[in-house]
Amino acid sequence: MDFSFTAEQLMFKEQVMRFATKEIVPRVQEHELKGEFDFQSFRKLGEFGILGLHFSEELGGSDVDVVTSVLVGEALGEAGVDGGLTLAYGAHTFLCADTIFAHGTDTQRKKYIPKLASGEWIGCMGLTEPGAGSDVASLATRAKKRGDKYVLNGNKMFITNGPVSDVAVIYAKTGKDLKHAGISAFIVEKGAAGFSTGKNLIKMGVRSSHTSELIFEDCEIPEENLIGQEGAGFTMAMQTVEWDRSALLAPFIGGMTYVLKKCARFAKERYQFGRPIGEFQAIKHKLSDIKIFIEAARSLCYRIAWCKDQGRPLNHLEAAVAKLFVGDWSLNPANDAMVLHGGYGYCHEYEVERYFRDSRLAPIGGGTSEISKRIISKLI
Amino acid sequence: MDFDYSETQRNLREKVKGVFDTDSKASFAKLESGDDDEIRSVVSRYLKALGQVGYLTLGLENEKDTLGLVAAQESLATISPSLFLSVEVNARIFGRLIAVYGTADQKSQFLHDLKEGRLIGAVALSEGGMNIENNPLNTAGVPFGEGFLVAGEKNYVVNAPIAGWIAIAGTVKENIVFFLIKKGSEGLSIGQRLPTMGYNGMAISTISLKNCSALSKYVIGPFEGEEPLKTIRMWEDQILTAGSLGLMHRCYTTALSYAKHHKSGNKPIIAYQEVGFKLAEMLTLLQTAQLLAYRAAWMAETNNRETSVVAHCAKVFCAESAEEVASQALQILGGHGYIDGNPAEEGYRNAKYLQIAGTSAEISRMKIADRVLQMD
Numbered sequence: 040m041d042f043s044f045t046a047e048q049l050m051f052k053e054q055v056m057r058f059a060t061k062e063i064v065p066r067v068q069e070h071e072l073k074g075e076f077d078f079q080s081f082r083k084l085g086e087f088g089i090l091g092l093h094f095s096e097e098l099g100g101s102d103v104d105v106v107t108s109v110l111v112g113e114a115l116g117e118a119g120v121d122g123g124l125t126l127a128y129g130a131h132t133f134l135c136a137d138t139i140f141a142h143g144t145d146t147q148r149k150k151y152i153p154k155l156a157s158g159e160w161i162g163c164m165g166l167t168e169p170g171a172g173s174d175v176a177s178l179a180t181r182a183k184k185r186g187d188k189y190v191l192n193g194n195k196m197f198i199t200n201g202p203v204s205d206v207a208v209i210y211a212k213t214g215k216d217l218k219h220a221g222i223s224a225f226i227v228e229k230g231a232a233g234f235s236t237g238k239n240l241i242k243m244g245v246r247s248s249h250t251s252e253l254i255f256e257d258c259e260i261p262e263e264n265l266i267g268q269e270g271a272g273f274t275m276a277m278q279t280v281e282w283d284r285s286a287l288l289a290p291f292i293g294g295m296t297y298v299l300k301k302c303a304r305f306a307k308e309r310y311q312f313g314r315p316i317g318e319f320q321a322i323k324h325k326l327s328d329i330k331i332f333i334e335a336a337r338s339l340c341y342r343i344a345w346c347k348d349q350g351r352p353l354n355h356l357e358a359a360v361a362k363l364f365v366g367d368w369s370l371n372p373a374n375d376a377m378v379l380h381g382g383y384g385y386c387h388e389y390e391v392e393r394y395f396r397d398s399r400l401a402p403i404g405g406g407t408s409e410i411s412k413r414i415i416s417k418l419i
Numbered sequence: 420m421d422f423d424y425s426e427t428q429r430n431l432r433e434k435v436k437g438v439f440d441t442d443s444k445a446s447f448a449k450l451e452s453g454d455d456d457e458i459r460s461v462v463s464r465y466l467k468a469l470g471q472v473g474y475l476t477l478g479l480e481n482e483k484d485t486l487g488l489v490a491a492q493e494s495l496a497t498i499s500p501s502l503f504l505s506v507e508v509n510a511r512i513f514g515r516l517i518a519v520y521g522t523a524d525q526k527s528q529f530l531h532d533l534k535e536g537r538l539i540g541a542v543a544l545s546e547g548g549m550n551i552e553n554n555p556l557n558t559a560g561v562p563f564g565e566g567f568l569v570a571g572e573k574n575y576v577v578n579a580p581i582a583g584w585i586a587i588a589g590t591v592k593e594n595i596v597f598f599l600i601k602k603g604s605e606g607l608s609i610g611q612r613l614p615t616m617g618y619n620g621m622a623i624s625t626i627s628l629k630n631c632s633a634l635s636k637y638v639i640g641p642f643e644g645e646e647p648l649k650t651i652r653m654w655e656d657q658i659l660t661a662g663s664l665g666l667m668h669r670c671y672t673t674a675l676s677y678a679k680h681h682k683s684g685n686k687p688i689i690a691y692q693e694v695g696f697k698l699a700e701m702l703t704l705l706q707t708a709q710l711l712a713y714r715a716a717w718m719a720e721t722n723n724r725e726t727s728v729v730a731h732c733a734k735v736f737c738a739e740s741a742e743e744v745a746s747q748a749l750q751i752l753g754g755h756g757y758i759d760g761n762p763a764e765e766g767y768r769n770a771k772y773l774q775i776a777g778t779s780a781e782i783s784r785m786k787i788a789d790r791v792l793q794m795d
Contacts, residue, residue, distance in 0.1 A: 043420065335732070412695070
């Protein structure tokens with residue numbers, strides 16, 4: 040066993056943190072408060088190369104391994120980037136672009152990946168529907184072949200980047216009576232006739248990411264927009280959720296480190312009863328519980344990343360364990376961090392309440408904790 | 420990065436398992452309910468067998484191989500919790516005390532026997548009404564003839580009733596020393612074995628020393644600071660962390676097997692979410708704890724500056740998760756779990772020890788927080 044990062048990986052993490060601290064973090068609070076998508080920051084992520092790290096160089100990426108991609112997610116969180124922007128980045132790069140990169144044709148890759156990697160285009164992925172969440176096989180969106188086109192009908196729900204995206208990867212049923220085997224994946228571009236998005240949904244947290252419904256009403260797309268084969272969509276979706284359960288979790292863990300540093304600073308500066316509150320055991324207890332969570336959670340994400348780097352295609356158990364732990368076990372430390380700040384913690388200025396709200400997504404998005412438990416209990 | 424066991428680690432784990440056969444179950448039962456002699460006999464037998472497969476050299480040779488150590492410890496702790504603690508106190512605390520701090524003569528006298536499992540040792544640290552975290556030791560030696568006369572009282576000494584040699588932590592002129600005292604020495608009295616809630620096969624007692632003679636050649640030290648005491652505590656914490664992993668494995672596999680075979684309403688109870696989801700949580704805690712324990716071991720190997728704080732995190736997390744996993748396992752086993760002699764109820768009773776012994780959960784948390792407060 041070896042838990043080390045390479046010198047290059049650690050150096051890159053430092054660079055990402057410096058970049059994010061200077062260029063992104065100063066803009067975070069304002070956009071989060073207003074619930075606005077920060078196009079400028081998103082483009083900066085693209086210019087820095089973050090949006091397409093693991094894609095090949097000729098497609099505008101940097102050809103890095105999965106571990107490095109996860110490390111960058113942790114670095115963004117640790118620098119203080121909000122969960123909204125890291126979620127937008129995750130949905131764009133891993134849920135949308137990666138599906139095209141991993142399963143698309145050369146033509147599709149050349150058409151979409153460079154623009155997605157640079158941030159010129161924003162991507163989203165539509166799997167969940169108003170009536171089909173955890174039960175993926177029950178999705179009702181249909182894609183019917185008509186001549187050299189597919190015609191899509193149906194609705195997608197809670198789609199991160201929905202209102203701001205240029206490209207969407209959409210899962211729909213091509214085999215009407217088939218369950219998992221009838222699901223196929225398609226690329227739908229903004230402006231396609233019959234494709235529209237709902238209004239931005241106001242959320243508790245991750246507010247700087249925009250979320251909406253996607254609506255398909257006789258939406259015609261060229262047949263070459265099918266990704267891979269008909270019926271291969273479910274496998275793609277399952278590989279995608281592994282990203283959801285590793286790279287998209289890493290910013291929560293990095294964010295917890297950011298929050299812990301704030302807690303440590305506050306505990307030293309805040310005096311009550313004639314001494315810094317950091318000297319009281321009740322406060323120290325909270326600080327250590329947050330630290331224990333971070334140390335416990337980190338390796339879970341890197342284990343999945345490492346498995347992917349080893350070429351192990353499906354790591355459902357590892358992914359579900361990581362998702363369950365980060366989702367459910369982060370709730371108390373996130374709460375501790377806020378409570379430790381007293382009244383200040385409840386105010387927007389101190390950022391811990393933002394983290395508290397953002398982290399509430401961890402047990403819900405990308406597969407609920409209950410789904411993780413269901414997967415684990417079926418695999419053991 | 421690499422999340423797999425190495426070939427060497429995998430081999431040693433297999434060899435450790437190979438020491439035990441179907442008859443071992445009866446020996447373990449004897450260990451849990453036996454008197455001092457029976458415990459000594461079972462421990463001695465397995466010490467020799469573990470010595471033959473190389474288990475006892477870990478930590479004594481190639482001191483840095485902490486990952487290999489934890490991998491092997493996890494394996495033994497899963498097989499027999501009481502035997503594990505007894506063997507570890509012997510090899511990794513008494514043994515390492517000599518290997519790291521002992522004189523050349525002491526090493527040549529003890530280490531060979533320790534590696535072959537022919538000697539049981541104990542280390543006496545704690546004293547009544549105090550602990551070594553924030554109080555000086557009252558046990559002290561005064562110069563006498565070719566050595567010292569030692570007086571003091573020690574609490575909770577693991578292996579004391581079965582040990583051939585005991586290392587007593589004390590002071591000489593306020594400097595910390597360890598007096599190596601042989602069983603039966605004049606002035607050394609071993610108290611009655613203390614009845615305990617868990618780890619019943621681990622012999623534990625008080626020790627009293629009244630003008631007990633220790634020759635200079637059997638003294639380790641003197642040490643100016645408290646470093647050796649801290650190091651021993653660290654070794655102890657590491658053992659308890661690995662012990663927590665073993666406890667979780669035992670409880671989890673027992674509950675999993677029961678949930679797959681026990682039926683209710685014509686289907687195995689694992690098919691019910693109330694049971695299946697508990698198992699999912701247990702496995703999540705187990706795997707998370709495992710990764711944390713191994714990362715702490717890796718840090719120790721690589722002299723990472725976070726080694727100490729992550730080791731404390733691992734100790735707290737693993738020990739507390741062990742209690743949770745044992746509790747859930749017992750719940751899944753229902754009435755079967757409540758009957759004496761199954762790994763779930765045994766694990767539930769054992770679990771508390773892991774949080775109390777070594778650096779307690781409370782002191783660990785304060786130490787973690789002290790480090791956190793230095794963060795920025």
